[in-house]
Amino acid sequence: MKIGIIGAGQLGRMLALAGYPLGLQFVFLDQSEDAPGAQVGRIIRGAFDDTQRLGELADAVDVITFDVENVPVSAVETIAARKPFLPPVRALGDSQDRLVEKTLFNKLKIPTAPFAAVDSLEDLQKAAKKIGIPGVLKTRRLGYDGRGQFFVRKSADIEAAWKALGAVPLIYEGFVDFRREVSIIGVRSTAGETRFYPLSANTHESGILRYSIAPYRSASLQRQAETHLKRILKHFDYAGVLTIEFFVKRGRLIANEMAPRVHNSGHWTIEGARTSQFENHIRAILGLPLGSTSPIGHSAMLNFIGQIPTLGNILRVPGVHFHSYGKEPRHNRKLGHCTINVASAGARDRALRQLVRLKMGAD
Numbered sequence: 001m002k003i004g005i006i007g008a009g010q011l012g013r014m015l016a017l018a019g020y021p022l023g024l025q026f027v028f029l030d031q032s033e034d035a036p037g038a039q040v041g042r043i044i045r046g047a048f049d050d051t052q053r054l055g056e057l058a059d060a061v062d063v064i065t066f067d068v069e070n071v072p073v074s075a076v077e078t079i080a081a082r083k084p085f086l087p088p089v090r091a092l093g094d095s096q097d098r099l100v101e102k103t104l105f106n107k108l109k110i111p112t113a114p115f116a117a118v119d120s121l122e123d124l125q126k127a128a129k130k131i132g133i134p135g136v137l138k139t140r141r142l143g144y145d146g147r148g149q150f151f152v153r154k155s156a157d158i159e160a161a162w163k164a165l166g167a168v169p170l171i172y173e174g175f176v177d178f179r180r181e182v183s184i185i186g187v188r189s190t191a192g193e194t195r196f197y198p199l200s201a202n203t204h205e206s207g208i209l210r211y212s213i214a215p216y217r218s219a220s221l222q223r224q225a226e227t228h229l230k231r232i233l234k235h236f237d238y239a240g241v242l243t244i245e246f247f248v249k250r251g252r253l254i255a256n257e258m259a260p261r262v263h264n265s266g267h268w269t270i271e272g273a274r275t276s277q278f279e280n281h282i283r284a285i286l287g288l289p290l291g292s293t294s295p296i297g298h299s300a301m302l303n304f305i306g307q308i309p310t311l312g313n314i315l316r317v318p319g320v321h322f323h324s325y326g327k328e329p330r331h332n333r334k335l336g337h338c339t340i341n342v343a344s345a346g347a348r349d350r351a352l353r354q355l356v357r358l359k360m361g362a363d
């Protein structure tokens, strides 16, 4: 069985690494021949909207999936008609546009921050008046790791925000004064089986995920998150892994965004759950029985961004597992991560502190 993955980034690479023990083979489509997936599968070189290369990928494999969200829907529709393409193209399309995504959340009765479409300076002024300041102006499309966002902290920021981002369709959102950020990862197979991982608590800095702690135990938040996620899975007749990022405020979840794919906040599942998000994604799109999503002990995942400390120093931390993505170091680039998996929350926090100190030394 061969699986085609559009995008050969670290997520694609980890999907392939999870699939090899199951006897599966992987072919990627990516513009770069030395993308992280290159070491674990063949890469067909091409842009994500290159219909000829997409066709080549479709011909070479049995099922197609993706590891990036910015895959043009019109280009993949042609191959989705020829080979199973999962998660569904509709879910991919809706998650590419923050306005469509948040409108869907509200339609499914999933709470969000107040938001408004912004296509002119006037729209922005109106939105800031109605929703209030502080708020966040974001590009509707193509934003990731905090890119394409402008925090409006006072009225005088409005024009600067418009100048910085105004060339493309935008969304203005109320600023959520959250207590913490959490995410849920769920998986549904083509056979209709569903499972949910425990929540992960995520810490971002400058819009980039720095570390996650899981399982983050809160029966009430877990219940809310699963209810919300189930509605989205049903809405799309979904297959594969789906992630929702939430803000937590006064014990309630406020949805921020969804990702129709495996997610950085779920990397801990490789060592910290009975079955990883990567293996379950593959099982799901092939209609195989899903694996247990139960956590094992306590985990923390830390991203290495821009630089990686020396391997010997990382591996000295108790309970640590290291994953390199095989990328050239570059400012703000995710180069690898490590997961601490230990028996107690106290030991996890001690090891995480040790790792953060190490990372600060490297930065």
Ligand SMILES: Nc1ncnc2c1ncn2[C@@H]1O[C@H](COP(=O)(O)OP(=O)(O)O)[C@@H](O)[C@H]1O
Residues within 6 Å of the ligand: 113, 136, 143, 144, 145, 146, 147, 173, 174, 175, 176, 177, 178, 181, 204, 207, 208, 245, 256, 257
């Ligand atoms: N409306 C908001 N209120 C408060 N913080 C926000 C808001 N929107 C984004 N953020 C912060 O910026 C981070 C990145 O924003 P997000 O919408 O998730 O975009 P990205 O696609 O870049 O991950 C969030 O995880 C959160 O920390």
Ligand SMILES: [Mg+2]
Residues within 6 Å of the ligand: 245, 257
């Ligand atoms: Mg995000």
